[in-house]
Amino acid sequence: MRRALAWIAVVVTALLLQSTVFAQIKLGGAKPELMYLVTVVLAMLEGPASGAIGGFSAGMAQDFLLNDPKGITALVLTVLGYVVGTVRQFITTPSPALPTILVGVGTIGGVLFYGFVAFLLGRLPGDALFLLRVAVLSAVYNAILTPVAYPLLRRVAETTRTKKVHRW
Amino acid sequence: MATTYRRVRSTRLLVLGLLVASLVAITVDARGGRDGPMATLGRGLGAVMGPLQEGVAAVVRPIGSFVTNVFRSGSLAEENTTLREEIAALRREAAEVNSLRRENAELRRLFGLSERHGFTLMGATVTAEAPGNFEWAVIIDKGAVDGVTVDMPVINADGLVGRVVDVYPGSAKVMLILDPDSAVSVRLSASGDRGVLQGQREEPLLFRLIDAETEVQPGEAVETSGYSLEEGLGGVYPPSIQVGVVDSVEPDPSNLTLEVRVRPRVDFSRLSTVGVITGQQPLPPPEDADST
Numbered sequence: 161m162r163r164a165l166a167w168i169a170v171v172v173t174a175l176l177l178q179s180t181v182f183a184q185i186k187l188g189g190a191k192p193e194l195m196y197l198v199t200v201v202l203a204m205l206e207g208p209a210s211g212a213i214g215g216f217s218a219g220m221a222q223d224f225l226l227n228d229p230k231g232i233t234a235l236v237l238t239v240l241g242y243v244v245g246t247v248r249q250f251i252t253t254p255s256p257a258l259p260t261i262l263v264g265v266g267t268i269g270g271v272l273f274y275g276f277v278a279f280l281l282g283r284l285p286g287d288a289l290f291l292l293r294v295a296v297l298s299a300v301y302n303a304i305l306t307p308v309a310y311p312l313l314r315r316v317a318e319t320t321r322t323k324k325v326h327r328w
Numbered sequence: 329m330a331t332t333y334r335r336v337r338s339t340r341l342l343v344l345g346l347l348v349a350s351l352v353a354i355t356v357d358a359r360g361g362r363d364g365p366m367a368t369l370g371r372g373l374g375a376v377m378g379p380l381q382e383g384v385a386a387v388v389r390p391i392g393s394f395v396t397n398v399f400r401s402g403s404l405a406e407e408n409t410t411l412r413e414e415i416a417a418l419r420r421e422a423a424e425v426n427s428l429r430r431e432n433a434e435l436r437r438l439f440g441l442s443e444r445h446g447f448t449l450m451g452a453t454v455t456a457e458a459p460g461n462f463e464w465a466v467i468i469d470k471g472a473v474d475g476v477t478v479d480m481p482v483i484n485a486d487g488l489v490g491r492v493v494d495v496y497p498g499s500a501k502v503m504l505i506l507d508p509d510s511a512v513s514v515r516l517s518a519s520g521d522r523g524v525l526q527g528q529r530e531e532p533l534l535f536r537l538i539d540a541e542t543e544v545q546p547g548e549a550v551e552t553s554g555y556s557l558e559e560g561l562g563g564v565y566p567p568s569i570q571v572g573v574v575d576s577v578e579p580d581p582s583n584l585t586l587e588v589r590v591r592p593r594v595d596f597s598r599l600s601t602v603g604v605i606t607g608q609q610p611l612p613p614p615e616d617a618d619s620t
Contacts, residue, residue: 175377176384179457195459209343212339219350226458227493227494227509235347235351285462285463286529290529
């Protein structure tokens with residue numbers, strides 16, 4: 161319960177920051193995609209199942225604040241959380257740059273997938289070039305924010321993780 | 329081994345369930361439209377987020393100006409701590425005063441505009457933007473309790489901003505004319521030739537003329553026509569609100585008509601004070617009509 165509340169607070173804070181602070185500080189006209197960042201980091205830290213659930217919840221929260229059909233971002237972030245969580249299990253490098261790389265790559269892939277789903281539903285606002293530009297810029301922005309966001313999110317994950325108790 | 333297999337299988341089933349839930353949400357939302365259960369849930373979340381966004385925006389705006397000022401003055405770091413704090417406080421105050429002055433000037437111009445057109449105007453402040461990168465909308469601090477309803481036009485001192493698309497108790501969402509879903513029925517101020525202006529994201533707006541033979545020159549003013557073409561296209565905005573100026577005129581790829589691009593008058597990157605048009609009073613007859 162405590163864990164769920166902590167991650168809900170993270171999602172609400174990210175949504176607030178994205179629609180207020182980062183609406184004023186854009187990178188080449190693009191905002192960061194903080195829901196993608198939160199999903200990728202959650203999947204990295206907690207695995208594919210938590211990544212998928214977190215992605216679905218964060219996506220639904222963002223969808224409810226958009227005019228697009230509710231469920232597109234949820235679908236995209238569910239897949240993103242699952243894929244990143246699964247891939248992470250096979251990566252053994254101790255590189256401190258790993259979160260930044262995964263967030264960057266995950267955001268590009270996620271935004272392009274969002275564009276594909278939106279295109280299938282006839283809701284893509286622009287051409288492929290525009291989509292690619294937004295994907296790259298928001299991925300770069302997310303990657304820049306990761307060194308700050310990752311330690312905070314890891315702390316949230318560690319302090320709210322269920323601890324195993326061994327009884328003798 | 330068997331445990332791992334079971335865990336992988338249950339994770340896959342979970343993901344499959346979530347994907348199905350997403351698809352169900354998309355379908356229910358598409359079928360329910362504006363009054364459907366998903367839209368109602370969305371309005372519920374919007375009602376919660378509105379005051380939070382307003383609070384964050386109130387804190388962030390002066391700090392944003394303050395941070396900008398600090399970035400512009402590197403030499404402050406070398407001065408002593410007391411002096412730095414004093415300067416920082418003064419700058420913060422100056423930023424707040426400048427922000428208030430600008431807001432005051434914008435409101436004066438806005439209400440001057442409303443008097444000229446006979447609009448009943450409600451002043452509002454932009455508190456946030458839509459969170460995504462694929463939607464061009466802002467959140468204002470006036471909502472249902474203030475009398476705001478869906479489809480009310482929104483302007484600022486420079487011209488047309490957009491229209492209200494969603495209303496929460498204390499806030500509302502305004503779709504900007506930049507959004508590709510936005511279509512405004514407009515006319516050229518000089519000739520009166522009509523057409524529909526469509527949002528093109530950050531690019532100049534696309535003006536689709538009804539009469540392909542129309543002669544258009546760059547620099548011509550474009551205003552709302554108050555004319556309804558068909559259901560859902562135009563008809564929401566009162567006539568004679570300035571929208572933009574013609575930026576470029578080129579034959580379209582088919583060579584059958586013109587591709588007219590219009591640069592909006594409103595600077596959407598600095599949108600802060602806006603007015604919601606809640607009604608329009610009949611204007612008095614022009615003075616020259618009385619004299620003849």
